[in-house]
Amino acid sequence: MKQRCADNGINFEQCIQFTAVHEFGHVLGLSHEHNRDFSFNSCSLDDPARYNVKGNTSFTDYDPDSIMNYCRQNYYGDKSLSLMDKISVKAYYGRIPTFTDETSKLDIPRVMFQGNPYKATLQLGSDGKFTLISMAPTNNLPENQSSIETTFSNSILTLPLLRYMKNRKVMKLWKGTLRQGSDGKFYRINIDVHPDAKV
Ligand SMILES: [Zn+2]
Secondary structure, eight states: OHHHHHHTTOOHHHHHHHHHHHHHHHHTTOOOTTOSOOTTOOSOOOOTTTOOOSOSOOOSOOOTTOTTOTTSTTTTTOOOOOHHHHHHHHHHHSOOOEEETTTTEEEEEEEEETTEEEEEEEEEOTTSOEEEEEEEEOOOOGGGOOSSOEEEETTEEEEEEEEEEETTEEEEEEEEEEEEOTTSOEEEEEEEEOGGGOO
16 A cells, blocks of 8 residues: 555655545545546446446536545545545435435434434425424533534524435435424425536
8 A cells, every 4th residue: 555655656645544534434434536437438447247336326516526526636645535535424324314215204313403302204285385393402411513504593494404205215315494384384495406516
C-alpha cells in the first residue's frame, strides 16, 4: 500500500487516512460510486466479471466527489466525505422518518413537540392526505436520538430528512413539510428530493 500511495505522489499519512475512510464506507455497505449504468460516466467501471460491485440501489445522483469514487479529484489524498456520502450514511443508519411504499405509512421515530420527544405514525390515504394513527412519548436515551430533528410546531410538521423505502430498499431521500388542517389531517406543503442527494 505504501507503494500505491507513493506511486500516486500522495503523503503517506493522508493516504492511510483516506484508505481507512474509504474501506469503512464499504463496511457500511457503500459500493463504488463510479459503478453505475450511466453512459455519460467518464470514470471506468470496475471489472464486473471479477467483482460484484454495482451495489443494489442508487438513491442519490451520481456523486463525482464521493470518497467511494475512483475518479474523485485528489483520490488517495483527501479523507473528507462529500455531502452525499454523509447523507447516504444517515439514510442507512440514522433514526429518521421513513415512508414505506407497501404500507403507505410514514413512521417517525422521534419528533419534537412542545419540547418533548414523541414517536408517531401517519397513514397516507387515497385522498393524498396523511392521518395520524399513533403518537406516544418516547425517551431521551441515546439510541432514540437523531442527528436530524423532526419537529411539529404551529401545525407544521417539518421533516428535514425522510427516506422512501420500497421492497425494503432505500429508494429516495426527501425533505418535506406537512401542515395539519382543521380536519386534523396532514396536507403536503412540499416534499422534494433532498438537496444534498442531488448535484
Ligand atoms: Zn473500494
